[in-house]
């Protein structure tokens with residue numbers, strides 16, 4: 001469904017910014033956008049191995065047809081990144097639109113249809129990458145095409161980056177671009193994946209904009225004891241040492257702490273919640289209530305628990321090889337997601353104190369996503385994202401969001417770019433269906449996707465077009 005008619009939208013935008021209206025036929029452009037999404041899904045870029053150069057080549061052709069030059073940058077020839085730029089007059093700094101071209105792998109036997117067919121059915125486009133993140137890539141491509149097609153005069157350059165390797169191998173993608181080619185993507189603002197818009201009864205009620213994310217800082221716990229016969233209990237049993245350490249780490253109540261994003265998130269959420277929840281959201285920092293509120297979050301809404309703290313979650317245990325042998329060594333992985341301002345070394349020291357056993361070594365994983373402060377919620381970009389959201393979805397509440405997961409925005413935020421995650425709306429039923437990012441039968445609503453393209457376009461016009 002088109003949630004708001006073209007004429008109403010144009011009217012509302014033209015009232016506020018009369019000079020910035022473009023008469024776009026969103027039915028035709030929407031179909032063109034869906035076609036690009038389908039064709040991108042049909043290029044299998046499961047990572048590993050990725051093979052993202054095929055997508056870069058596709059994008060290069062599509063941009064060239066519209067008369068837009070682009071260039072590729074590759075650390076690995078099979079895994080190229082693509083950059084295109086539409087020049088503005090230079091009076092303001094550029095905007096970077098970013099989407100990653102790789103996808104996670106699939107178990108095809110669990111899908112209704114070929115995950116790389118781009119099947120269109122019942123108003124959805126199915127396929128790996130439909131939500132993560134070929135929708136962002138296709139939307140970025142469409143906005144570039146429209147800017148060129150309409151000859152939009154710009155104050156800011158608009159840069160499109162389709163980057164490889166986001167799903168676990170950023171060294172070929174965003175890290176390569178940031179370290180070796182930052183000059184071609186440097187911008188004041190970045191727009192990328194990670195938005196969370198909620199559709200209730202066909203109306204968008206929440207527009208979630210990702211302004212920050214937790215930092216993955218996993219560790220392996222290695223417990224060491226002495227190998228011996230299973231018939232004789234000892235105090236040097238690596239399995240028992242490890243189990244005790246994992247139990248302590250997994251039940252550790254880490255410090256509760258908030259930042260500008262999570263404070264605004266809870267206070268805005270309180271405004272649209274029932275009385276009891278509103279009380280909780282308004283009292284997250286009330287020391288007398290904190291324990292009870294956090295316990296309620298843990299039991300009923302673990303996402304809220306996670307964004308209130310650095311989280312420690314045991315995910316893998318590897319111990320023992322024979323039922324009558326006490327092994328000398330056992331290990332476990334803790335998936336630790338730190339708040340953006342957490343001191344990594346201090347946190348590991350606290351973890352060691354919680355485990356309190358010198359036979360357990362804490363081995364940190366290599367850091368591949370840098371820390372960065374949350375992007376601001378009072379600058380021109382956030383205000384524009386908010387204003388356009390209100391224009392398109394008058395009954396929606398705009399929520400700044402801290403993602404518990406990680407994206408390539410971490411790397412550009414660390415370079416000082418104010419970065420915001422946006423995306424297509426999903427219904428509550430759809431979110432509970434399991435057809436989400438990384439799931440089987442990943443799919444996106446065609447209408448919600450086209451509205452996302454429209455939203456991105458409106459935001460770019462509002463913040464970058466010359467008045």
Ligand SMILES: [Zn+2]
Nearest residue numbers: 132133166193
């Ligand atoms: Zn993604």
